[in-house]
Amino acid sequence: MFEFDTIAAISTALGEGAIGIVRLSGTKAVEIANTLFKNKDLTRVETHTIHYGHIINPKNNGKVIDEVMVSVLRAPKTFTREDVVEINCHGGMVVVNQVLQTVLQHGARLAQPGEFTKRAFLNGRIDLSQAEAVMDLIRAKTDTSMTLALKQVDGQLSKMIKSVRQDILNTLAQVEVNIDYPEYDAVEEMTLSLMKERAVVVKRDLEKLLQNAQQGKILRDGLQTAIVGRPNVGKSSLLNRLLKEDKAIVTDIAGTTRDTIEEYVNVRGVPLKLVDTAGIRQTDDVVEQIGVERSKLAVEQADFVMVVLNQSEPLSQEDIALLEMTAHKKRLVLLNKMDLVGQLNRDELLKYVDASTVIELSVLNHFGIDTLEEKIAEWFFAGNVNDKDASFVSNVRHIALIQEAIERLDDVLEAVEMDVPVDLIQIDMTRAWELLGEITGETVQDELLTELFSQFCLGK
């Protein structure tokens, strides 16, 4: 295990809360906490116990800062595999901050974002894909994305990647043996055809992993969704209906601009990440004037677009403009206000859209919402979001690495066809092995680590 300095951070969400936790990790964690703890000698308590008492500031005449519960967790059975102390304070930022400041005055250093998890990785408790899953877990938008992240924390993806790497390694080892001991007959000779056979198997395994990757990515990041339509067709009513029926989650994602509020709607397990809801919600005249321009931007950013039309009015030029603008997108056309007499010419509409993508709605009367939700689930997840399948790869970094490894295997296969000597082919095979190692962190670069962990929130 590495010897690191002792770090500290507030581990609970910023803002009002019933409790706030200041966490310390490192060789001096218990010692530092003990200096500040009034009621007991924490250096003598048993590990994995929790203690009631007061945190004081010895540098300020022993002034009591808060009444607390302190957990003492000795290495190695902790998240970081180091000594960990968690000080449970009363919520409210002032108190928690004061406790943190006092801890910092007494020998701890403020942790960088993700540093606790980074230590867990460096100390060998988890591998890189598991560490990344911890971040996903914090950001999970739906139950399914949470289950997915939990499985990854548990190491299921790592296990699969490790087994594929082992296969490659066995193949490489055999090549080495053949090169080093050409006279040693007992070793199965690594012929080109055998090399080919192995590469095909490994490639197939990797392709299987990628099969559901698109869904995995949607589950993890949300499906970028835009709702567009003329003023008054019912966009905000639809948005509110969706928000009401499926718990909306508004998140303030750490690492992005501080004031970016992202809004999610959970449609049967598919997290829709709504683009530009502010544009939908504001109905003052200024915004209406720039409506189409604004829609254009929202449409460009979206992976999925819902065009809302008011079927109690004829199709207008503006409607047609929106339909043309969205034609290249994965799109549903919603005919709203079905409770009113229809004025929209369906034949004309069908000149612009495919009938199977049209859904009749009355947001007001609750009509058609189910059909809409079913359609979304069906479209993006073939009807069911299958969280039982642990082979979901959801992380873009992992997807890219697996794709690249597959390309290297293709190179191997191509070289085999061209009768390239085996010892040359093994260079590509080795590269595939290295690439996969970057997923679990076994062959990872330092800069990448710093970059990855800096995306975490503070205190994790």
Ligand code: GDP
């Ligand atoms: P937006 O400007 O597109 O966001 O439209 P709104 O959601 O603000 O809706 C405009 C008006 O249409 C409001 O008065 C809604 O109550 C009404 N509305 C929305 N959906 C329906 C519907 O299905 N039927 C009827 N009759 N009215 C609706």
